[in-house]
Amino acid sequence: MLESAIMTSRLITGVRILDGTGREPFAGSVRIEGDRIAEVSPTPLAARPGEPAIDGRGATLMPGLVEPHAHLSFADVSSHDLTRLPVEEHVLATVRNARTMLDAGYTSALSAAAAKPRLDVVVKREIEAGRIPGPRLLANGPEITVTGGLGDTNLLHLPHHETPTFCWIVDGPDAMRRACRLLAREGVDLLKLNLSGDLGTSAWSSELTPMTAAEVEAAMEVARSRGLRVCAHCRSGDAVRMAVRHGVEIIYHANYCDEAALDALEAARGRVFVAPALGITYTLSQASGQWGVTPARAREFERELAASVESIARMRARGIRVLPGGDYGFPFSPHGTYARDLWLFVKVLGFSPMETLVAATRQGGEIMGLPGELGVVRPGALADLLLVDGDPLADIAILQDPSAIRMIMKNGNLHRAP
Numbered sequence: 001m002l003e004s005a006i007m008t009s010r011l012i013t014g015v016r017i018l019d020g021t022g023r024e025p026f027a028g029s030v031r032i033e034g035d036r037i038a039e040v041s042p043t044p045l046a047a048r049p050g051e052p053a054i055d056g057r058g059a060t061l062m063p064g065l066v067e068p069h070a071h072l073s074f075a076d077v078s079s080h081d082l083t084r085l086p087v088e089e090h091v092l093a094t095v096r097n098a099r100t101m102l103d104a105g106y107t108s109a110l111s112a113a114a115a116k117p118r119l120d121v122v123v124k125r126e127i128e129a130g131r132i133p134g135p136r137l138l139a140n141g142p143e144i145t146v147t148g149g150l151g152d153t154n155l156l157h158l159p160h161h162e163t164p165t166f167c168w169i170v171d172g173p174d175a176m177r178r179a180c181r182l183l184a185r186e187g188v189d190l191l192k193l194n195l196s197g198d199l200g201t202s203a204w205s206s207e208l209t210p211m212t213a214a215e216v217e218a219a220m221e222v223a224r225s226r227g228l229r230v231c232a233h234c235r236s237g238d239a240v241r242m243a244v245r246h247g248v249e250i251i252y253h254a255n256y257c258d259e260a261a262l263d264a265l266e267a268a269r270g271r272v273f274v275a276p277a278l279g280i281t282y283t284l285s286q287a288s289g290q291w292g293v294t295p296a297r298a299r300e301f302e303r304e305l306a307a308s309v310e311s312i313a314r315m316r317a318r319g320i321r322v323l324p325g326g327d328y329g330f331p332f333s334p335h336g337t338y339a340r341d342l343w344l345f346v347k348v349l350g351f352s353p354m355e356t357l358v359a360a361t362r363q364g365g366e367i368m369g370l371p372g373e374l375g376v377v378r379p380g381a382l383a384d385l386l387l388v389d390g391d392p393l394a395d396i397a398i399l400q401d402p403s404a405i406r407m408i409m410k411n412g413n414l415h416r417a418p
C-alpha cells in the first residue's frame, strides 16, 4: 500500500503558492499522491527515494482554471454554420476544442450548451476514460428555447424552415418536460434554458423574456427528479428574477439587473452563481465594420456593456458570486482565448486580480459542484494545478499566453510536463 503511494507521488518544490482561497501567495512545496494534493508545506520538503520532483523556482503554482460557460462544440463559426456542420466534423472539432481548453490551463469546464444533443456527453466520457485530453467536464445538451426566443432563426416568409441543432424550440410545459427528459435519458449533467432574448441578432431583444414561468417550472420539475442542474441565459431583469424564483442555479449574463433582480440574487447568493460572459459584448462594442457589425449595432453592444458593468458592480457589492469566462467558440471569441475574460474582469469590471483568480479557481470549484475539493491548493484537494512563469497577480494577462504555463496537471496527471 505504502509502496504504491510512493510510486504515484510527485513533489513540486521552490514555488510561490497561490492557493485560490484569497490568501496572499507564500513560498513552499507541494506533494501530490495519486489524484490528490497530499501536502502543502511552507518549508522545503525532501523528495522520497525514487519520487519525481519538479523544480518550480521562479514560478507560481496555482489551481487549474475553471470555465463556467463553455461551448466545446461551438466551432468558431456562426450559429447558422454550426447547424450545418455534419456530425462527423462536429465531433472532431469538439475533441480539438477540448484539448485547446486544457492546453490553455483550463482544467475544468461547465458546459453552457452543446451544439448537438450528445456532443458534450460523448466527449466527456472519452475524457474521463483518459482516451482524449480535455478538461473535467459537466455536460449539457442544446439550449432550450421557445418559438421566437433566442436561437429560433425561422421566419414565415423564408423559403424553408431550418431546425437549428444548437437549440431546441419547445412551446408549453409538456414539450419542455419531454425535451428535458430526453436529454436526461441521453446522459447530460445540466440543462440550459434561454429565458431572455439577446443582442446578437435583430429578431429578439436582450430585454425581452419570451419563456414563461410555466415552461421554466416544467424544466425544473424534470431537473429535480433527475438530479440535473440548470443554467439559464438571462439578460433581462425579468429573466433573472424568474430564474432565481424557480431555483435555477447558474445565471448567465444578467446584464440588465433592476433592484428586484439584485435583491433576488442576493437572497439566493449561497446557491446561485452569475457568469456574465461579457467577452462577446466587449469585443463587438468595438467591432464596428468587422463581422457585419454596423456602427449602430456596435453602439447597442456598448450600451449593453455599460449596463452590465453597472449591474455587476452592484452584485459584487452584495456578495453575489460572479465568475469570469464564457461564450468562447464564435469567430469573434475563438477557442483558446478564454483567459481574456480574467483580464476583462480586472480592466473593465474593476475586480482585483486576486478576486478574479479566486472567482476562476475556488468559486470555479464551487460551481463544478466540488466546493473545497477543486480550485484550491490544500491537502485533500484534487490535483488540478498550473505552474505559471511569473506572477499572475502582478499581470493577469500572462495567463493569456499558453507558453507562460509551464505545467498543466489534471487529476494528478501531467498534461504538460515542465
Ligand SMILES: [Zn+2]
Pocket (backbone or CB within 6 Å): 069, 071, 112, 326, 327
Ligand atoms: Zn453561451
